[in-house]
Amino acid sequence: MMLSALRLVLVACMMLAQNAHAHGGVVEEEDLCVIKVNYLRGHFKIYQPLTDGHKEFCEDLPNATESVFVMEYLHDGLANASVDFRIIRDVTGKGRFARWEDIAALEDLDSATVFYQAPAIEPDVLTVIHDFAEDGNYIGIVTANVDGAEQIYRAVFPFEVGFIGLGYWPVFIVLLIAIQIQYLIMSGRIARWRNQRKVPGPKAKIVTLLIVIFVPMLSMNDADAESGQEWVSERAIYQLRFESSLEPIEINQMHSWLLYVSADGKPVSGATISVVGGMPAHDHGLPTRPRITEELGQGAYRLEGMRFHMSGVWEVSINIEANGKTDTVVIALTV
């Protein structure tokens, strides 16, 4: 408990002392571990796959073992920056208050260094692996050099390996839960709660059955896109029809669409059209990057590179820009 309280005070101090973060560091923001490399921000997490599987850590690590550091970029600047990564034993004597000035003042940085990854541009995600040989206090230093500029940004984050910050808390929690359960049983609340749970009556059952039968039918009708059907853009600027070269549309087959774009019933020519799509239920987009390959006149455009790789409900957003007016048609279709 003492340790936790101490940590709380420390964290509070760090938050108040903005200075400590002026040069970057890892802080918990809305349950995310965010690393600030000056104005560049990344989501920072650490795994110990051999001992803790998929469990994600933010700063302190429970074991001296193989540790994977992952930095996902929240700012594109990091994706284009040359980034290096260093871990040193904390020889600054400053612990959690260590700053870059303290590290720069060290006479021999290399002898304190336990891991160093040379600068490289990692356009997607930065991953680093280090096998800690022993418990102790360490400091991580991420350095980003944006576009080869003279300006170098750094984040410094002190952390502890072999951290057992929970102390006796779990024991107290188990005890508290046991007492609460004991109270609930003794007071007869559980018995009362069980009596309140009644089996739904026949009426409720019929209603449920009707919902189960009809709701999917309704939504299926909603989502089925027909070739030739007219779609209206979100702000009602454009109308759009499409014809698929593959009818009916099947999964896993590359095909093309003809788009017919009109405004107030008149064909729109010279439009700039871009297309994105995805499955709202599955967190993913189209497997391809379709685009307009030809304008055929009379408001017709050839859209090539369409492919759907899962059965289900897809949304295809078609952004149309013509004569300075931009609007988007969202087509929902079930493949």
Added chain:
Amino acid sequence: MSTIEAKTRVVIASLVVIAVVLAAAGLLQYRSANPQPWTEAEVAILRSLWIGSLPPLPADPTNAVADNPTAAEFGHRLFFDPRLSGTGGISCSTCHQPIRRFTDGLAKGQAIGTSKRNTRSIVGVAYSPWLYWDGRRDSLWSQALSPLEDPVEHGGNREQYAQFVAADPTYRASYESVFGEFPNLAKGDAVSRVFSNIGKAIAAYERLLLPGPSRFDAYVDAVMAGDVAAQRSAFSADEINGLRLFIGEAACTQCHNGPLFTNHEFHNTGVLAFPGEVPDKGRVLGAREVLSDPFNCLGNYSDDVDKNCAELEFARTGPELIGAMRTPSLRNLENTGPFMHKGQLTSLAEVLRHYNDAPPSMIGHSEAKPLQLNKRELRQLEAFLETLAAPLATAEKWLAPPATNVATNTNEE
């Protein structure tokens, strides 16, 4: 209350309990013997997975000899020839072993060194627009070239392979009968041309490796024919339930769809990194690599004069593909473990547990959602997956090293 009355009550209560238990057991027995029939929509899904729905092999315009039988014979010999390596000890079949459905039973391929990922089966792979776990090649022949020059795999180089084919009279004759006169290797890009043709011959052979009908396909035959007796002899109640979960609650067909049980696309499903390695970035890197591959569909060595390369042209990348790997086929899993891109999971049961838990991914974003199936359901799914094992639909002679003695070769020519 008299004791007799009390005794009667006990007897009646006991009889009621026994009756209920017997009725329940009878119902279970009845239900397992008469599983609920498939709906029309479900039958449509079963048909889509059925081997009868497999279309003819798609043409490969980038490889003019893709369907040339002489090229396949040539490729067959090359595939099993260890002289096609830096050490003289590694052939394609070192890792792609016919007895293991052209995999090797190891977490990662083992040749001169250890390769970076698990060896994938090549059965039916001619249907895929992408090769490798990360899709870093876009044709069978360009894929076949890359291990030949990988220092930890075959460890040779194209110059060496071109000279080897030129110097071996049998190979030289085969080459000339398929590709025409052997070029002067000192001229222009002749070495790369011969090298690419070695890949095209191997690809012609690999196109012959196709999956055959399994017990699952026999079951679907029976379902479509409405033949209840044949359904029962094909599938047990557990296997039927496994199949029902597969196409329903377990949502496996989101990715494992079509007659090869794969959509040939890339998905991050949050498999833990291989011990000692950072998580594999998968498709984001593969998408970049395939675009810069000199042997890709748009390159000089592609036989497609029109450069009709829709896959490359419309290929997409982006943060969504960080850590994404190509969906493997589920046909013929028997004898092909360990599974996943680095062989992280040793058994099908472990794979199913992984998808049941669906933990968040170390990098990128996992598309898998926890399934919350119980142990019995997981066992049923596993039982179903095992019904997809079957002998290949490929003549036996292609599944073993060819008889490469001189007499046979002379006869051929």
